[in-house]
Amino acid sequence: MIVAENLVKEFKVTERRPGLLGSLSTLFSRKYRLVRAVSDVCFEIPAGVKAAYIGANGAGKSTTVKMLTGIMTPTSGRALVAGLEPYRERRRNAANIGVVFGQRSQLWWDLPVLDSFRILRRIHDIPDTVYRRNMALYRDLLDLDALGNTPVRQLSLGQRMRAEVAACLVHDPKVIFLDEPTVGLDIVLKGAVRELVNHINAELGTTVLLTSHDIGDISAICDRVLVVNEGEVVHRGSMEELLATADTRAVVFEHRDIGAGPDAAVALIETHLVGASARVVHGGRIRIEYPVACWSARQVMGFLLERFDVVDCVAPEPDLEMVLRRIYTGQPAKRSETVA
Numbered sequence: 001m002i003v004a005e006n007l008v009k010e011f012k013v014t015e016r017r018p019g020l021l022g023s024l025s026t027l028f029s030r031k032y033r034l035v036r037a038v039s040d041v042c043f044e045i046p047a048g049v050k051a052a053y054i055g056a057n058g059a060g061k062s063t064t065v066k067m068l069t070g071i072m073t074p075t076s077g078r079a080l081v082a083g084l085e086p087y088r089e090r091r092r093n094a095a096n097i098g099v100v101f102g103q104r105s106q107l108w109w110d111l112p113v114l115d116s117f118r119i120l121r122r123i124h125d126i127p128d129t130v131y132r133r134n135m136a137l138y139r140d141l142l143d144l145d146a147l148g149n150t151p152v153r154q155l156s157l158g159q160r161m162r163a164e165v166a167a168c169l170v171h172d173p174k175v176i177f178l179d180e181p182t183v184g185l186d187i188v189l190k191g192a193v194r195e196l197v198n199h200i201n202a203e204l205g206t207t208v209l210l211t212s213h214d215i216g217d218i219s220a221i222c223d224r225v226l227v228v229n230e231g232e233v234v235h236r237g238s239m240e241e242l243l244a245t246a247d248t249r250a251v252v253f254e255h256r257d258i259g260a261g262p263d264a265a266v267a268l269i270e271t272h273l274v275g276a277s278a279r280v281v282h283g284g285r286i287r288i289e290y291p292v293a294c295w296s297a298r299q300v301m302g303f304l305l306e307r308f309d310v311v312d313c314v315a316p317e318p319d320l321e322m323v324l325r326r327i328y329t330g331q332p333a334k335r336s337e338t339v340a
């Protein structure tokens with residue numbers, strides 16, 4: 001449904017020299033520098049998949065979304081969305097897609113939200129049945145009625161973002177692009193956005209491409225992940241595969257202390273499980289992080305049960321944030337060849 005073939009986007013930026021003389025000199029001799037925002041990116045997202053496009057700030061996520069939605073033309077390479085090249089066939093493409101840019105509104109700033117929906121209905125020529133079904137859904141899920149006649153510019157961020165997401169879906173697009181859709185939202189509102197996206201995907205098979213920094217969004221919505229670093233896709237696969245590349249695992253346990261104290265427990269663990277680190281977390285529980293290259297879960301558990309009077313023990317899932325940090329800082333990660 002979404003195909004990126006060797007997508008490249010370069011920007012020409014003017015080199016600025018420092019100081020007033022520097023600013024003046026750029027008036028006469030302009031020096032340009034090429035910024036390669038997206039570098040030879042290839043991926044394919046099948047219909048109905050909810051994919052996350054993950055990367056640090058400046059990794060090229062928004063630029064990629066802009067090429068996929070037809071706002072920008074690639075420097076080289078090609079994008080295909082529902083069979084169309086978006087930047088060549090912007091009008092036809094617009095019927096197939098919905099877009100939310102968390103940083104920028106797509107709604108009519110001076111109009112009440114419901115008027116924006118009426119305009120979208122005309123623009124997309126949405127059939128009555130579809131429009132009514134969707135408005136009924138948003139009314140429940142997003143509490144649209146509460147927004148009433150308030151112009152968009154007077155809405156709170158949370159109200160506006162809910163309206164943005166609904167507006168991108170109102171014409172039943174085949175594909176939606178959500179670029180940081182929950183930036184600045186509280187947990188309840190994030191939940192509403194996640195629920196709506198998942199609902200639409202389940203009901204209509206809508207393909208989703210989500211960029212987010214929010215690990216919670218990614219886990220709650222996406223079944224596939226693409227990780228970009230410096231403009232290139234460095235990991236593609238399922239969320240489980242990405243998490244499986246974690247090189248450390250964690251165990252948190254609680255024990256009945258017979259008087260030696262938490263520091264002694266930490267010291268005992270670190271002496272015995274060489275390479276692991278332990279620290280006391282809230283409630284006097286102890287968190288151990290151990291390299292999977294040195295220790296298996298079975299060995300760690302065996303050691304704890306032998307040396308401590310364990311009352312509770314959990315092995316939290318590998319931490320996505322930690323996995324991503326390792327990828328961004330360039331340490332080798334196991335590459336998965338599964339097509340996302």
Ligand SMILES: Nc1ncnc2c1ncn2[C@@H]1O[C@H](COP(=O)(O)OP(=O)(O)O)[C@@H](O)[C@H]1O
Nearest residue numbers: 011013035037056057058059060061062063064
């Ligand atoms: N219009 C532009 N002109 C010049 N440089 C740009 C422009 N848009 C983005 N960039 C640069 O391209 C890189 C990628 O930006 P972006 O796609 O916004 O990253 P992300 O969304 O992953 O944070 C950044 O270094 C950014 O400064």
Ligand SMILES: [Mg+2]
Nearest residue numbers: 061062063179
């Ligand atoms: Mg961005």
